[in-house]
Amino acid sequence: MAVKFEDRPIEQVREETIDQLVMNYSHGIISAQAFERRLDQAMDATDNQLLAELVSDLELEADTTYTSMKEQQFAPHYGEGRVEPTEKVISILSSNERSGHWTVPREITVYSLLGSVELDFSDAVFQHPSVTIKLIGALSSVELFVPEEVTTSSNVFNILGSVENKVSASGRMRQAPHIEVVGTQILGSIEVKVRRTMREKFMSFANSVKSAFNSN
Numbered sequence: 001m002a003v004k005f006e007d008r009p010i011e012q013v014r015e016e017t018i019d020q021l022v023m024n025y026s027h028g029i030i031s032a033q034a035f036e037r038r039l040d041q042a043m044d045a046t047d048n049q050l051l052a053e054l055v056s057d058l059e060l061e062a063d064t065t066y067t068s069m070k071e072q073q074f075a076p077h078y079g080e081g082r083v084e085p086t087e088k089v090i091s092i093l094s095s096n097e098r099s100g101h102w103t104v105p106r107e108i109t110v111y112s113l114l115g116s117v118e119l120d121f122s123d124a125v126f127q128h129p130s131v132t133i134k135l136i137g138a139l140s141s142v143e144l145f146v147p148e149e150v151t152t153s154s155n156v157f158n159i160l161g162s163v164e165n166k167v168s169a170s171g172r173m174r175q176a177p178h179i180e181v182v183g184t185q186i187l188g189s190i191e192v193k194v195r196r197t198m199r200e201k202f203m204s205f206a207n208s209v210k211s212a213f214n215s216n
Contacts, residue, residue: 006048017042017051018202019062019070026210027060035206043199066209073205074149091115091140099145101125104177107132112140112188120145122195126177135183135190142188145195146179152192154181161185166193 005013021042025035038054045051062070086107089096092115099120106128110117112135119133122145135142135156146152146167156163163181181190196204 005052008048010046010048010051013048013051014042014045016062017045017055019066020055020058020060022202022206022209023060023062023066024055024058025206026213028210029058029060036203039199039202069209069212070205073208074201089117089119091117099123103127104131106130107134109134110137110142110183112137112142114139116141116143118143118145120195121150121179122147129177131177131179133179133181133183135181135185137183137188138186140185140188142185142190144179144181144190144192146192147176147196148194148198148201149176151176151178152181153178154190154192156181156190157184159184159186161188161190163190164192166191 024030087105089110091112095116097118101123103125
């Protein structure tokens with residue numbers, strides 16, 4: 001017996017609703033303005049019935065081609081790579097950065113004194129579902145940019161320092177990696193934030209799907 005619609009998990013219903021919006025936008029059924037408006041409403045909705053109303057006039061639903069394209073775009077980037085299981089990042093009176101298409105080890109130890117460190121995981125390739133960042137810093141700043149679907153946690157001992165996590169708990173994807181930040185920071189700051197939000201990703205993905213269907 002099927003579960004009642006109102007009893008289904010809202011995040012699952014939200015994902016299906018957004019899929020249907022992308023499908024109908026990519027096939028020219030609804031305009032770009034209507035898609036953006038309904039996408040915003042879908043991401044803010046707190047009730048299954050509200051989500052159902054957003055697609056009640058749309059017939060097209062996600063197919064296997066769409067699902068495959070979505071998996072390539074949104075699935076966590078897991079892969080093989082020639083990288084040591086641990087890595088050290090040292091920044092003393094200097095700055096250090098990791099960004100772009102880089103392979104993430106299981107453990108990263110950051111030493112920072114009067115310096116700055118930026119670790120951007122937006123396009124990184126993960127080898128492990130769980131990554132630990134060990135921090136030993138003083139008078140320094142550490143910035144972590146993570147995809148919004150990645151989960152994060154922190155257990156940092158601060159002395160006149162701060163830890164700020166600006167990553168929303170919404171929009172998590174299945175099998176997403178988890179990043180844990182641990183260590184000690186003196187007179188420094190740690191900030192975890194998103195470079196591209198899920199809304200921006202969906203907008204970009206919707207336009208790429210539309211271009212793909214229009215080129216066929």
